[in-house]
Amino acid sequence: MFGERLREFRILRGISQEELGKRFGVSKQTVSNWENENATPSLDMFQNLVDFFHTTPNRMLGYESYVGLDVTDLTEKEIQHIVMLIDDLKAHHKAAE
Numbered sequence: 408m409f410g411e412r413l414r415e416f417r418i419l420r421g422i423s424q425e426e427l428g429k430r431f432g433v434s435k436q437t438v439s440n441w442e443n444e445n446a447t448p449s450l451d452m453f454q455n456l457v458d459f460f461h462t463t464p465n466r467m468l469g470y471e472s473y474v475g476l477d478v479t480d481l482t483e484k485e486i487q488h489i490v491m492l493i494d495d496l497k498a499h500h501k502a503a504e
Contacts, residue, residue: 408469410444416460416467417442420486421479431455461490 417427417438424438431452440446448456457467465471478486 409447409467410442412467412469413438413456414442416462419476419478420460421481430459 417424422430423435424442425435428435428438433452437446441448447453453464453467457464460467463471476489478489481489
């Protein structure tokens with residue numbers, strides 16, 4: 408399940424296996440192995456991936472459903488702006504409780 412979810416998150420983010428590998432200092436083959444479930448990342452790497460994709464460990468492992476945004480045609484800067492907006496909304500909601 409982790410491999411499928413990783414592939415989904417990566418594709419939604421609009422990055423290749425090679426780009427993801429470069430961001431985390433691993434090869435394209437390593438990312439491919441993770442996605443095909445031939446290998447698993449270390450716990451530290453797993454947490455880094457969870458943080459990078461702004462998700463939760465449970466979602467990354469397939470224990471929670473994921474409602475995503477299609478950001479395929481957005482730039483990294485635009486994606487980060489959306490993430491900031493979501494974080495602001497969460498903080499505002501939490502403060503209003």
